Amino acid sequence: xxxxxxxxxxxxxxxxxxxxxxxxxxxxxGFSGFFTWLYGGDVFLVNQASLQSFFSIAFWTxxxxxxxxxxxxxxxxxKSGTIELLITKPISYWQIIxxxxxxxxxxxxxxxxxxxxxxxxxxxIGKIDHGAVWMGYLGLLLISASYISIGLFASSITxxxxxxxxxxxxxxxxxxxxxxxxxxSMGGIMNTIFSYLSLLTHYDSMSRGxxxxxxxxxxxSVILLGLIGTEIALVxxxxxx
Amino acid sequence: MEVSVENISRSYGLQKAVDSxxxxxxTGEIVGFLGPNGAGKTTTMKIITCFMSPDEGDxxxxxxxxxxxxxNVKMHIGYLPETNPLYKDMPVIDYLKFVAxxxxxxxxxxxxxxxxxxxVCGLTQEKYKKIGELSKGYQQRVGLAQALIHNxxxxxxxxxxxxxxxxxxxxxxxxxxxxxxxxxVIFCSHILAEVEATCDRIIIINSGKLVADGTSNDLxxxxxxxxxxxxxxxxxxxxxxxxxxxxxxxxxxVDPLPSYTNSYEIMSRAYTTSRRSIFKLCVERGWALTExxxxxxxxxxxxxxxTIKN
Numbered sequence: 001x002x003x004x005x006x007x008x009x010x011x012x013x014x015x016x017x018x019x020x021x022x023x024x025x026x027x028x029x030g031f032s033g034f035f036t037w038l039y040g041g042d043v044f045l046v047n048q049a050s051l052q053s054f055f056s057i058a059f060w061t062x063x064x065x066x067x068x069x070x071x072x073x074x075x076x077x078x079k080s081g082t083i084e085l086l087i088t089k090p091i092s093y094w095q096i097i098x099x100x101x102x103x104x105x106x107x108x109x110x111x112x113x114x115x116x117x118x119x120x121x122x123x124x125i126g127k128i129d130h131g132a133v134w135m136g137y138l139g140l141l142l143i144s145a146s147y148i149s150i151g152l153f154a155s156s157i158t159x160x161x162x163x164x165x166x167x168x169x170x171x172x173x174x175x176x177x178x179x180x181x182x183x184x185s186m187g188g189i190m191n192t193i194f195s196y197l198s199l200l201t202h203y204d205s206m207s208r209g210x211x212x213x214x215x216x217x218x219x220x221s222v223i224l225l226g227l228i229g230t231e232i233a234l235v236x237x238x239x240x241x
Numbered sequence: 242m243e244v245s246v247e248n249i250s251r252s253y254g255l256q257k258a259v260d261s262x263x264x265x266x267x268t269g270e271i272v273g274f275l276g277p278n279g280a281g282k283t284t285t286m287k288i289i290t291c292f293m294s295p296d297e298g299d300x301x302x303x304x305x306x307x308x309x310x311x312x313n314v315k316m317h318i319g320y321l322p323e324t325n326p327l328y329k330d331m332p333v334i335d336y337l338k339f340v341a342x343x344x345x346x347x348x349x350x351x352x353x354x355x356x357x358x359x360x361v362c363g364l365t366q367e368k369y370k371k372i373g374e375l376s377k378g379y380q381q382r383v384g385l386a387q388a389l390i391h392n393x394x395x396x397x398x399x400x401x402x403x404x405x406x407x408x409x410x411x412x413x414x415x416x417x418x419x420x421x422x423x424x425x426v427i428f429c430s431h432i433l434a435e436v437e438a439t440c441d442r443i444i445i446i447n448s449g450k451l452v453a454d455g456t457s458n459d460l461x462x463x464x465x466x467x468x469x470x471x472x473x474x475x476x477x478x479x480x481x482x483x484x485x486x487x488x489x490x491x492x493x494x495v496d497p498l499p500s501y502t503n504s505y506e507i508m509s510r511a512y513t514t515s516r517r518s519i520f521k522l523c524v525e526r527g528w529a530l531t532e533x534x535x536x537x538x539x540x541x542x543x544x545x546x547x548t549i550k551n
Contacts (some may be wrong), residue, residue, distance in 0.1 A: 085326035089343040
């Protein structure tokens with residue numbers, strides 16, 4: 001646990017040192033704020049004290065931002081050779097991977113925490129469903145964790161950050177959109193399977209305040225699969241190479 | 242702590258990078274690891290430091306196998322890889338702290354160790370600068386400080402002096418020698434003079450195979466089976482002397498040096514010496530023997546002979 005934190009701390013610091021964190025936070029708050037308060041289906045148009053519009057825009061913004069956060073986490077280490085430094089220290093592959101995962105997750109959590117004023121503001125202008133809001137935040141954290149895990153995997157299979165970014169988006173778009181589309185265009189069992197695979201299905205139900213063990217199992221499996229894939233790729237790229 | 246490499250092999254695809262290499266390094270010994278590019282030096286180092294696993298064989302450090310307990314082994318190794326792994330956007334101090342934490346240096350000792358390493362490696366002026374802003378030589382010092390931070394018992398250095406200025410090279414060599422008194426040091430280099438000046442023992446590897454293992458004197462002798470003498474004989478007719486020398490039993494070849502003096506380079510047959518017979522010849526004929534110098538083979542030639550043969 002101590003080792004995981006050492007890695008996470010270092011990554012987190014480098015996010016903030018490299019301005020990455022600030023850019024991420026400002027863009028995220030800008031985008032989500034703009035669509036929550038000013039444009040499209042914003043709070044005033046809907047005329048309801050709800051963060052639904054924020055949650056649906058955050059869902060999209062995170063989809064694009066997270067690969068940008070994770071793209072360098074492992075790809076850069078491999079390109080600059082610093083992975084050799086990490087691996088020859090008394091630390092396991094899993095500790096490295098969890099540390100990296102944690103750093104990205106904390107960055108996203110900080111970013112999301114900064115949107116709490118939206119919640120407070122909306123709550124002060126009308127009656128808000130508190131349960132739905134907290135569920136929505138939990139949903140955002142869970143999809144973030146899923147995308148981070150996918151992003152880490154993408155970062156582990158290449159040395160190039162841009163390639164890593166694109167791979168993460170490519171894998172991500174299936175969970176984000178394509179599985180859902182396939183599901184809705186088909187009937188019967190296929191519909192059930194693909195709808196279950198779609199992130200949106202689970203996120204939607206959560207942001208409406210409903211949580212099911214099915215959703216939790218879904219997120220846990222996506223995260224775990226991504227991390228296991230990362231470990232396998234990293235071992236292959238280093239030890240076996 | 243003893244490092245014993247037992248029959249390790251490692252392939253990249255079809256190419257065998259390391260082919261059943263075995264050697265042993267004892268505590269307090271500094272061993273130079275030499276070989277041409279692509280000989281398998283770095284691969285061997287990577288296997289010893291648990292970065293790669295061997296296809297066959299094992300490495301034991303203080304009796305602990307890298308296959309079974311890599312975590313345990315890594316605690317005792319200080320490693321400076323060939324591609325000096327530095328986080329360019331980190332300040333020197335933060336980088337050293339990060340490595341110290343990873344190496345389990347006790348929290349209350351971290352500051353002290355960093356201070357010591359910064360001093361030993363001559364980084365006092367640079368410690369707050371970002372690593373990327375430093376010159377290559379200074380970056381190399383940071384790499385070395387990183388390898389030494391936890392006071393490891395086994396030190397593995399892959400080309401530690403590359404990019405350093407001559408003063409710094411001497412300092413680092415002295416440092417390695419000092420450290421090497423109580424520790425086990427394996428030192429990869431291309432610079433033969435450096436290896437000769439620093440190391441107790443030399444191991445030469447070529448296309449994945451171990452071709453020599455011994456002190457620099459051993460290696461010279463091993464490669465120099467035939468004695469070579471530079472001899473100057475005066476007072477005699479040049480041709481006559483040449484003929485007489487060639488008739489001696491132990492002499493294989495006489496090569497008159499192209500100069501005004503009567504000098505010759507004489508190669509004896511394997512495992513024999515011609516010194517006495519040359520002297521006797523001169524006494525017999527009444528010639529004056531004014532010079533007889535054994536020509537020592539340079540380590541470079543030994544290295545070339547061992548690594549180019551096949």
